[in-house]
Amino acid sequence: MNVLFIGDIVGNVGRSALKETLPALRSKYNPHIIIVNGENAAAGRGITKAIAKEFFDWGVHGITMGNHTWDNKDIFGWIDDEPRIVRPANFSAAAPGKGMAYIQGGGKSMAIINLQGRAFLPPNDCPFQKADELIEEAAxxxxxxxxxxxxxxTSEKIAMGWYLDGRASVVLGTHTHVQTNDDTVLPGGTAYITDVGMTGSKEGVLGMEKEAVLHRFLTGLPSRFVVDEGKWHLHGLVIQIDEATGKAQKATKIRLTEEDWLLM
Known part of the structure; x- marks a missing residue:
């Protein structure tokens, strides 16, 4: 089976890039299942029900989230009723939503698990222990x-890749918005990349207007970050998996820009 994962979609620019390129990506890679990270989809902060519906209408089968899960309060009203979206499983047990889902597409099915790291991020339950628990259940x-x-x-992500090698078909990193050049299949058969990258403006800083970011770095004063509206780039990973074993056979990163994507 073929799985396509698109990295952190940032704001309207990222959503437009996804909508524009998905038909061509489907044609080229023939993915049975398409997953996106949507935690920055609503103006760079969280996701709304309307945006999630757009993604599903365009052919996305599952949405993962991250540390911005709760930034758009719209999510509290519907996350418990949407079986195709997951937020980090190692959030507090009191949090709404779930950290693992079983999704279907193209006659195939798979489990998707979302976890959040603890290095340089707010404290949560141990992602490694939560991974053990959920993978045992999913298996x-x-x-x-x-x-x-x-x-x-990066060290925490690489550690997770090795920790789950042979137990998960795919372990991929999100959050830092910069695609890494280490897409591989680990010895135990787990496809891995430290960060898939982002989908949004390539003319800002991680998808945000560069002026506000520079102001914060130069002065140390607060700045209001706004999604940049420049030309987009799209990052992703396509993975070929042997359904009989659950082992990945190949992992290939995708990197497109608004100017050249039609040449893909």
């Missing part, structure tokens, strides 16, 4: 398991 139902590890530190 009773399916051999194909994808983990979105939303974390800041």
């Amino acid at each position: 009773e139902r399916t051999k194909t398991i994808l983990v979105d590890f939303h974390a800041e530190a």
Whole structure:
């Protein structure tokens, strides 16, 4: 089976890029299942029900989140009723939503798990212990398991990749918005990349207007970050998985820009 994961979608620019390129991405990679990280989809902060519906209408099968899950309060009214979206599973047990879902597409199915790192991010339950718990549960139902590890530190992400090698089909990092060049299949058969990257303006700083970011760095004073409206780039990962074993066979990163994507 083929799985397509699109990295952190930032604001209207990122959503437009997704809508514009999905038909061509489907044609080229023939993904059975498409997953996106949507924690920055609503003006860079969280996601709304309307935006999630747009993604599903465009052909997305599952949405993962991260540390901005609760930034848009709209989510509290519907996350418990949407089976195709996951927030970090190691959030407090009192948090609404869930950290693992079983999604279907193209006649295939897989488990998706969302976890958040603890290095340089707010404290949460141990993501490694939560991964053990959820993968054991998922393995009773399916051999194909994808983990979105939303974390800041590259070391923590790499550690998670090795920790889950041979137990998850895919472990990929999100959050830092910069695509890394280490897409690979680990010895145990787990596809891995430290960060998938982002989908949004390539002319700002991590999708935000650069002026406000520079002001904060130069002065140390607060700045209001606004999504940049420049030309987009789209980052993702396509993974080929042997359904019989749950092992990944190949992982290939995707990097498109608004100017050249039609040449893909």
